[in-house]
Amino acid sequence: EISACLVGSEMCIRDSRIIMAGRGFDDADDQAPLYLHTTEEMLEEFSYLGSDKAEEIVITNTNMIADMIETIAPVRPDKCPPVIPDSDKTLTEICYNRAHEIYGPDLPQIVEARLEKELNSIIKNGFAVMYIIAQKLVWKSVEDGYLVGSRGSVGSSFVATMAGITEVNPLSPHYYCSKCHYVDFDSDEVKAYAGKAGIDMPDKLCPVCGEKLHKDGFDIPFETFLGFKGDKEPDIDLNFSGEYQANAHRYTFELFGQTHVFRAGTIGAVAEKTAFGYVKKYLDERGRIVSKAEENRLAIGCTGVKRTTGQHPGGLVVVPDDKDMEDFCPVQHPADADDSDTITTHFEYHSMEANILKLDMLGHDDPTMVRMMQDLTGVDPHEIPLDDPDTMSIFISSKVLGYENDPILGPTGAVAIPEFNTRFTRQMLIDTQPKDFNTLVRLSGFSHGTDVWMGNARELILSGTASVLETVGCRDDIMLYLISKGLDPKMSFKIMEKVRKGKVKKGGFDEGWEEAMMEHDVPDWYIESLAKIGYLFPKAHAVAYVMMAFRIAWFKVHRPLAFYAAFFSIRAKAFDATFMCQGMDVCKAKMREIESKEKPSPVEEDILVTLEVVYEFYLRGFTFEHMDLLSLIHI
Numbered sequence: 001e002i003s004a005c006l007v008g009s010e011m012c013i014r015d016s017r018i019i020m021a022g023r024g025f026d027d028a029d030d031q032a033p034l035y036l037h038t039t040e041e042m043l044e045e046f047s048y049l050g051s052d053k054a055e056e057i058v059i060t061n062t063n064m065i066a067d068m069i070e071t072i073a074p075v076r077p078d079k080c081p082p083v084i085p086d087s088d089k090t091l092t093e094i095c096y097n098r099a100h101e102i103y104g105p106d107l108p109q110i111v112e113a114r115l116e117k118e119l120n121s122i123i124k125n126g127f128a129v130m131y132i133i134a135q136k137l138v139w140k141s142v143e144d145g146y147l148v149g150s151r152g153s154v155g156s157s158f159v160a161t162m163a164g165i166t167e168v169n170p171l172s173p174h175y176y177c178s179k180c181h182y183v184d185f186d187s188d189e190v191k192a193y194a195g196k197a198g199i200d201m202p203d204k205l206c207p208v209c210g211e212k213l214h215k216d217g218f219d220i221p222f223e224t225f226l227g228f229k230g231d232k233e234p235d236i237d238l239n240f241s242g243e244y245q246a247n248a249h250r251y252t253f254e255l256f257g258q259t260h261v262f263r264a265g266t267i268g269a270v271a272e273k274t275a276f277g278y279v280k281k282y283l284d285e286r287g288r289i290v291s292k293a294e295e296n297r298l299a300i301g302c303t304g305v306k307r308t309t310g311q312h313p314g315g316l317v318v319v320p321d322d323k324d325m326e327d328f329c330p331v332q333h334p335a336d337a338d339d340s341d342t343i344t345t346h347f348e349y350h351s352m353e354a355n356i357l358k359l360d361m362l363g364h365d366d367p368t369m370v371r372m373m374q375d376l377t378g379v380d381p382h383e384i385p386l387d388d389p390d391t392m393s394i395f396i397s398s399k400v401l402g403y404e405n406d407p408i409l410g411p412t413g414a415v416a417i418p419e420f421n422t423r424f425t426r427q428m429l430i431d432t433q434p435k436d437f438n439t440l441v442r443l444s445g446f447s448h449g450t451d452v453w454m455g456n457a458r459e460l461i462l463s464g465t466a467s468v469l470e471t472v473g474c475r476d477d478i479m480l481y482l483i484s485k486g487l488d489p490k491m492s493f494k495i496m497e498k499v500r501k502g503k504v505k506k507g508g509f510d511e512g513w514e515e516a517m518m519e520h521d522v523p524d525w526y527i528e529s530l531a532k533i534g535y536l537f538p539k540a541h542a543v544a545y546v547m548m549a550f551r552i553a554w555f556k557v558h559r560p561l562a563f564y565a566a567f568f569s570i571r572a573k574a575f576d577a578t579f580m581c582q583g584m585d586v587c588k589a590k591m592r593e594i595e596s597k598e599k600p601s602p603v604e605e606d607i608l609v610t611l612e613v614v615y616e617f618y619l620r621g622f623t624f625e626h627m628d629l630l631s632l633i634h635i
Contacts, residue, residue: 022278104181155540264315423561
């Protein structure tokens with residue numbers, strides 16, 4: 001006797017008529033019902049068999065067969081990183097060589113302890129190869145003349161700093177002498193900068209040899225990168241110059257071979273806003289009127305449905321030498337375009353990130369701008385002082401640029417400076433009046449976070465309840481502050497993790513957390529602020545971005561023509577010589593025209609951003625020459 005069971009011919013989970021209509025199919029309502037039916041729908045479909053028989057073949061027999069099938073996973077469960085021989089030893093040697101180069105033959109206890117702690121975790125958990133890969137990619141880019149910016153929390157790792165993967169030094173603020181290797185981590189003057197930026201400390205001469213001391217350290221805990229136990233999978237994200245990114249990708253193929261490196265695949269889904277548009281269009285075309293609740297229900301059903309496949313803009317997946325990509329997932333052309341030379345993973349890369357290595361190698365404008373300004377001026381960006389007072393001043397006043405309190409640009413000189421260019425962030429500068437690098441880092445955290453500035457830190461600062469430095473700007477601030485108040489380090493870490501992901505905002509603090517904070521005199525306003533946060537930026541990421549932004553700002557102050565040439569060549573999204581090259585009055589008139597529109601187009605909004613920079617260019621006394629093709633030919 002063979003048991004019969006009824007199954008549908010499902011091709012999608014939900015009824016797809018609305019989505020098909022939204023994508024232009026005229027026969028959307030005439031399709032066969034090939035969506036996943038509910039149990040009730042299946043029983044109704046086969047009710048002619050009688051209720052007992054229908055239940056047997058729809059419910060009983062299907063469950064019986066399902067119980068016979070073993071559980072399988074579409075992705076293999078084991079971790080398979082690529083292999084680079086002696087990567088543990090190589091990483092250790094690179095780090096110690098660089099540490100001795102900076103801090104001398106006898107490493108300070110704080111330096112050696114941090115290196116040992118990190119290297120033990122990295123090597124024990126098999127992460128050394130990831131560091132070595134990142135080191136090779138960054139060193140190659142720097143060798144070819146392009147800076148690399150770090151993203152995410154990689155700057156929390158001192159090993160990453162010593163390996164040359166990131167410029168961010170996560171140790172506590174300190175002085176060191178490159179000549180005699182004098183160091184100062186422990187003086188009262190230095191300890192006053194705990195949790196802040198070493199670059200903000202006053203300049204000092206070495207008490208031993210008289211050389212000017214270097215200032216470094218941003219006080220970032222390693223735990224924010226690899227977790228409290230040091231066993232969290234590292235995610236090393238890098239910002240390469242946009243014009244160098246393809247070279248970095250090619251170098252990755254050289255390192256591991258064409259057949260072992262693939263583009264990380266992505267799945268494009270229907271967004272919430274698009275789903276509402278589909279629902280509105282579907283109902284309007286059919287003359288149907290439904291309640292708002294029904295509209296929402298239909299839109300929710302459409303949201304998240306697969307729309308197409310694509311590729312991550314900078315993600316590469318690396319397969320070990322002894323494995324094939326098909327051991328993990330199929331491969332495909334993005335969006336099934338057979339004429340494409342690109343091959344991507346079929347599975348969305350997040351589903352495999354615990355099994356094989358994904359490299360995030362994104363293209364970014366900032367390193368490209370810095371390289372162009374270096375070529376135009378001969379100034380080495382590594383030599384730019386990150387505490388230059390004239391550069392620092394433009395985040396409060398534009399006086400050093402030759403104008404003040406302009407009615408269009410406002411009081412600051414931050415126009416066209418990454419991280420601080422938008423009107424939103426320029427207002428943050430006005431509200432906070434930053435006078436040091438550490439405050440700029442906090443403002444970067446405020447602007448990249450969710451529910452961190454508006455309705456939270458801003459109100460606390462403007463009301464005088466807390467200073468900029470007391471409010472929460474980055475996720476690391478929470479852990480360091482709570483530990484400084486005497487809370488258990490593990491609890492401090494857990495509170496930080498839950499707050500930075502928005503879980504406290506959604507579900508509240510874990511039992512006992514609020515009481516523990518109150519017992520250790522954590523202010524009520526601080527606890528309330530934590531409960532409002534939806535997402536928090538990592539401090540290491542903010543530091544890396546602000547370091548790059550400050551270098552670009554230095555060129556704006558000290559080498560302005562190189563700065564504007566680089567901006568208009570690289571960062572300007574919209575460029576119209578008709579308005580740009582005819583003087584300040586034409587520029588201002590076009591700006592007013594765009595601003596008077598109720599809803600400017602995206603292109604007009606981009607032109608407005610460019611025109612602000614053009615306006616400042618004229619304001620500083622510079623002019624454009626009209627292009628003369630004949631003179632270019634003679635050259």
